[in-house]
Every structure is written in structure tokens, then in C-alpha cells.
Amino acid sequence: xxxxxxxxxxxxxxxxxxxxxxxxxxxxxxxxxxxxxxxxxxxxxxxxxxxxxxxxxxxxxxxxxxxxxxxxxxxxxxxxxxxxxxxxxxxxxxxxxxxxxxxxxxxxxxxxxxxxxxxxxxxxxxxxxxxxxxxxxxxxxxxxxxxxxxxxxxxxxxxxxxxxxxxxxxxxxxxxxxxxxxxxxxxxxxxxxxxxxxxxxxxxxxxxxxxxxxxxxxxxxxxxxxxxxxxxxxxxxxxxxxxxxxxxxxxxxxxxxxxxxxxxxxxxxxxxxxxxxxxxxxxxxxxxxxxxxxxxxxxxxxxxxxxxxxxxxxxxxxxxxxxxxxxxxxxxxxxxxxxxxxxxxxxxxxxxxxxxxxxxxxxxxxxxxxxxxxxxxxxxxxxxxxxxxxxxxxxxxxxxxxxxxxxxxxxxxxxxxxxxxxxxxxxxxxxxxxxxxxxxxxxxxxxxxxxxxxx
Amino acid sequence: xxxxxxxxxxxxxxxxxxxxxxxxxxxxxxxxxxxxxxxxxxxxxxxxxxxxxxxxxxxxxxxxxxxxxxxxxxxxxxxxxxxxxxxxxxxxxxxxxxxxxxxxxxxxxxxxxxxxxxxxxxxxxxxxxxxxxxxxx
Numbered sequence: 134x135x136x137x138x139x140x141x142x143x144x145x146x147x148x149x150x151x152x153x154x155x156x157x158x159x160x161x162x163x164x165x166x167x168x169x170x171x172x173x174x175x176x177x178x179x180x181x182x183x184x185x186x187x188x189x190x191x192x193x194x195x196x197x198x199x200x201x202x203x204x205x206x207x208x209x210x211x212x213x214x215x216x217x218x219x220x221x222x223x224x225x226x227x228x229x230x231x232x233x234x235x236x237x238x239x240x241x242x243x244x245x246x247x248x249x250x251x252x253x254x255x256x257x258x259x260x261x262x263x264x265x266x267x268x269x270x271x272x273x274x275x276x277x278x279x280x281x282x283x284x285x286x287x288x289x290x291x292x293x294x295x296x297x298x299x300x301x302x303x304x305x306x307x308x309x310x311x312x313x314x315x316x317x318x319x320x321x322x323x324x325x326x327x328x329x330x331x332x333x334x335x336x337x338x339x340x341x342x343x344x345x346x347x348x349x350x351x352x353x354x355x356x357x358x359x360x361x362x363x364x365x366x367x368x369x370x371x372x373x374x375x376x377x378x379x380x381x382x383x384x385x386x387x388x389x390x391x392x393x394x395x396x397x398x399x400x401x402x403x404x405x406x407x408x409x410x411x412x413x414x415x416x417x418x419x420x421x422x423x424x425x426x427x428x429x430x431x432x433x434x435x436x437x438x439x440x441x442x443x444x445x446x447x448x449x450x451x452x453x454x455x456x457x458x459x460x461x462x463x464x465x466x467x468x469x470x471x472x473x474x475x476x477x478x479x480x481x482x483x484x485x486x487x488x489x490x491x492x493x494x495x496x497x498x499x500x501x502x503x504x505x506x507x508x509x510x511x512x513x514x515x516x517x518x519x520x521x522x523x524x525x526x527x528x529x530x531x532x533x534x535x536x537x538x539x540x541x542x543x544x545x546x547x548x549x550x551x552x553x554x555x556x557x558x559x560x561x562x563x564x565x566x567x568x569x570x571x572x573x574x575x576x577x578x579x580x581x582x583x584x585x586x587x588x
Numbered sequence: 589x590x591x592x593x594x595x596x597x598x599x600x601x602x603x604x605x606x607x608x609x610x611x612x613x614x615x616x617x618x619x620x621x622x623x624x625x626x627x628x629x630x631x632x633x634x635x636x637x638x639x640x641x642x643x644x645x646x647x648x649x650x651x652x653x654x655x656x657x658x659x660x661x662x663x664x665x666x667x668x669x670x671x672x673x674x675x676x677x678x679x680x681x682x683x684x685x686x687x688x689x690x691x692x693x694x695x696x697x698x699x700x701x702x703x704x705x706x707x708x709x710x711x712x713x714x715x716x717x718x719x720x721x722x723x724x725x
Binding site for chain 1 (some may be wrong): 594596602603604622624633637638641642643644653654
């Protein structure tokens with residue numbers, strides 16, 4: 134028995150073929166994604182790399198997709214630091230691209246913005262259970278009147294759920310009511326909303342995006358980031374290690390952490406909404422192609438130069454960035470450009486890790502100095518896994534990861550000395566696709582794709 | 589009673605006195621209130637955020653370490669800015685350091701926009717009775 138696992142990416146369609154019993158990888162193949170015509174064309178091209186005999190006996194087909202813009206969600210909550218943040222976490226945890234997060238009552242201008250963002254669905258939260266309900270009801274009414282025509286997952290104050298769905302029903306294609314993302318102050322509950330988002334994705338979004346045929350023929354199961362996340366969850370569970378993964382793409386850099394992130398030092402007080410054990414952040418301004426210009430701006434030329442063994446000429450960095458921003462498949466032409474590419478990747482990883490991890494703030498109290506922790510403490514993470522072409526094709530991926538981890542600021546809670554791994558066959562999404570149906574085969578694929586650094 | 593009345597409770601500022609806070613949580617819960625206890629080292633913003641999300645009827649601020657005056661100043665103004673300007677604000681504990689009489693302290697906190705002010709040693713029952721009265725329960 135074999136399994137065919139497919140990832141329809143925005144640039145490449147990647148196929149992995151695996152034996153289920155005894156479990157093992159047969160091979161991988163990829164071809165350019167054909168989103169403009171028919172996604173299956175690109176898949177056929179990729180599959181042509183396998184021999185006919187190899188393709189015999191496929192019993193399981195499963196696919197994930199980030200093509201056609203991925204799963205695009207706008208998150209709406211009440212207070213920015215509480216339900217708006219909880220809604221955002223839930224959407225990210227469902228593998229979505231969060232286009233924007235809004236708090237309080239939506240204005241007509243914000244409704245206009247949402248229309249312009251063309252989301253696939255809205256995640257509507259607000260109010261603890263039994264708490265404030267005026268705002269979420271106002272927002273439900275505004276969404277109903279707006280004619281946005283976008284499905285809604287309601288995950289706010291349960292007391293207002295019936296009335297909100299009454300307002301929305303018939304005015305939007307679908308309403309699913311899930312349990313509150315923040316049932317009580319400072320209690321985060323994202324799982325029901327994540328499930329509702331996945332249900333909507335499978336039932337409505339694939340239809341709207343013309344992915345029904347893909348769903349029928351190759352079993353489209355989830356957005357790619359969710360598959361990668363499930364791969365990471367399996368890694369954390371089966372190896373019993375706390376894990377951080379960094380996935381560098383052309384447009385975004387994703388970080389996933391699988392760790393409770395509780396304080397690891399004495400005298401630290403944890404504040405704010407608790408962090409999810411499985412946390413994902415997506416940085417839309419940190420990427421190696423489409424977002425390269427934004428990356429240069431976010432990090433600054435000076436910090437990039439400090440990663441280079443030579444002093445770039447005036448405009449050299451900007452010129453290279455302009456060139457790679459313009460196209461997905463531009464590669465460095467010479468040694469200098471390769472080094473700039475490398476410095477960009479390191480900056481990308483470092484900045485994304487700093488934003489994902491928590492930080493400490495000093496507080497002076499009559500009982501001495503204390504630290505207030507916001508976010509996750511990942512300083513003791515056991516493993517750091519690098520994913521993405523820029524690492525997989527680099528000559529010294531582990532050195533790049535190591536350099537990215539060198540962060541002077543002791544108040545930043547990024548991993549300090551994790552063991553380094555590389556997803557060398559780009560199989561983590563495939564692992565995630567298999568993990569619930571064939572966990573043993575998925576584990577075997579993990580073992581094959583994760584390459585440890587030698588040191 | 590149509591629905592449970594929610595109150596937000598916490599120790600403000602850089603104050604880590606946790607024991608009284610637990611006692612207040614217990615007694616107010618026993619009295620039938622839904623208590624959102626934010627614990628120790630709570631900032632003004634945290635009090636307000638929690639009150640907005642829960643549609644709370646009152647914010648009960650404790651301060652035991654003498655810096656309460658600095659920590660509490662501006663809370664009423666921030667509540668107004670956040671759309672909960674009419675919420676009941678209570679304060680209690682060792683609210684100031686130095687040799688001031690309680691009536692001076694009370695006047696100062698009243699002027700800062702607090703509805704009730706309690707000196708050290710007041711039993712929770714007193715505040716519970718006041719809260720019921722202020723809310724017309």
C-alpha cells in the first residue's frame with residue numbers, strides 16, 4: 134500500500150510518494166504550480182517524474198494547498214489584547230493567512246477595508262461568556278448589512294450566539310457557531326474555532342476557489358500551514374521534545390512552536406492572555422522573494438551588512454533585493470549575491486523568531502526586582518527545525534540557523550541552544566497529512582526527512 | 589436575578605501581595621458575584637480590558653504596598669476613554685505611605701474618581717454590602 138501526498142504551493146506543486154507498510158519514502162517530485170489553468174496539470178507534470186510501476190498501488194491520496202492565496206481570514210474581536218488576539222491566534226492555528234485583525238465595533242471604513250481584502254471567511258469573536266455582547270451583535274448586524282457575502286465563524290460570547298446567527302443567517306453564505314475563543318478573561322480556547330474553520334474550509338471555501346475537483350480527486354484535506362503544523366505536532370509528541378520550526382518562503386516566514394512557553398527562570402511573572410501550546414506566527418513582511426523589499430526595510434541595511442564578510446557598494450543590497458522581488462525564480466548569479474541571499478535569510482529567521490518568542494520586562498517592586506513575561510519563553514526549546522528552499526539548498530544551513538539564533542538581548546526569549554534539524558526533503562506537510570490516518574508511516578517519514586546538524 | 593453580576597478584582601501596580609486578593613475572590617464569589625480575578629501586579633489597562641470584555645459592574649482595586657496613589661491615578665479617566673466611564677471603582681488596602689489620616693486619603697481617592705475607599709482592616713462583608721447597595725441589588 135502506498136500513499137501519495139501532495140502540497141499545492143503558490144510556486145511549486147510537491148508530491149511525495151510513500152510506502153505505508155513497511156513505512157518509508159519512495160521519492161519526491163515537484164513541478165511549477167499551474168494555478169492559472171488547472172492545478173492538476175502541474176501535478177501530472179510532477180508525477181511524470183515517477184516510474185509507472187512506482188505509481189501502482191496508491192491506496193491513499195491526500196493534499197494540502199496554499200495556492201490561490203491560501204486560506205484568507207479576517208479576525209474580529211472586542212479588546213485588542215484579549216478577544217481580538219484570541220481570534221487571531223485561532224485563525225493562525227487553523228493554518229490561515231490573517232489578512233487583518235479588528236477590535237471594537239467595526240466602522241464603515243473598516244467594512245470597506247475588509248471588502249478590499251477579499252477574505253475567504255470572517256472569524257467573529259468578542260466578549261467573555263456571559264460578558265459584553267453589544268459589540269459582537271453590532272458587528273454581526275454590520276456584517277449582515279454589508280453584503281460582504283463571506284462565511285462567518287462565530288466564536289464569541291455564547292450568550293449572544295443565537296441572536297448573532299439569526300442576524301447573519303441568510304445574509305452570508307454560511308454561519309458556524311463555535312465555542313468562545315476566550316470563554317473567560319485570560320483563558321484561551323482556540324480548538325473549537327480551529328475545527329469550525331477547517332469544516333468551513335472543506336465545505337465552502339474549496340467550492341468558492343474552484344478546488345472541488347482537487348478535493349474529489351486527490352483528497353484536499355487542509356491548508357498547507359496546517360499540514361506543516363500537524364507534522365510539527367507529531368514530531369513533538371513522538372520525540373517528546375519541545376520544538377520550534379521556521380519555514381522561510383518567498384512571501385512570508387512562518388514560525389511554529391510546540392512548547393508551553395512557561396517561565397524558565399525564578400522571579401518571572403507571566404502576564405496577559407495565555408499562549409497556545411501550538412503557536413504559529415506568520416510574518417508577511419519577511420520573505421525571500423515577494424517580500425524581500427519589505428524584509429530589507431524591516432531589518433535595515435546596517436544590520437544586514439553586519440552579516441556580510443564584505444562591505445557592499447552603494448545600492449548593491451537594494452539592487453539585489455529589487456531583482457529578487459520581481460520574480461519568484463531568480464537565483465543569485467555570483468558569490469557576492471549568494472552571500473547577500475544568505476544574509477537576508479539569516480535576518481529573516483532572526484526577526485521572525487524574535488517576533489514569535491516572548492520577552493521579559495524588568496519591574497522594580499518593594500520586594501525586589503522581578504520580570505514580567507509576555508508571550509512564550511522558548512529559551513529551552515530542544516529542537517529547531519529549518520524548512521524551506523533557501524535552507525534546503527544552502528551549503529551551510531546549520532550555520533545560518535546558528536547565526537540567526539545569536540541574539541544579544543537577554544530579555545528576548547528565543548531558543549538559546551536547540552539541536553538543529555533540516556527538513557531536507559520538504560516532507561513536513563506530507564507528514565502532517567498522514568499523521569492522523571497513518572501515524573507510524575508519518576513517523577517514518579519524519580525520521581527520513583529530518584537531518585540533524587553534525588555538531 | 590436576570591444574570592450574575594461580574595466584578596473585576598486585582599492588586600494594582602508592582603504589588604505582589606497575594607493573600608488578601610484570594611480572600612476577596614472567595615468572599616465575593618460566595619456572595620454570588622462572578623469574580624474575574626486578575627491576581628497581582630495588574631496594570632490599569634488589564635483592569636479595563638477585563639471589565640470591557642466581561643461587561644463588569646465594578647472594578648475592585650487592592651493596593652497594599654503604599655504606592656497606590658501613583659498606580660491608581662488616571663484609572664477613571666482611562667475608563668472614560670474606554671467607554672466604561674460609569675463603572676464603579678472601589679479601592680482598598682494600605683493606599684498611601686506617610687502620615688495622612690484616612691479621611692484625607694479617602695478624599696484624595698474620591699477626587700481621583702473612586703466610588704468607595706477602604707482603610708486597612710475592613711472586613712469584606714462591608715464592601716459586599718456597599719456593592720449591593722450601589723448596584724441596587
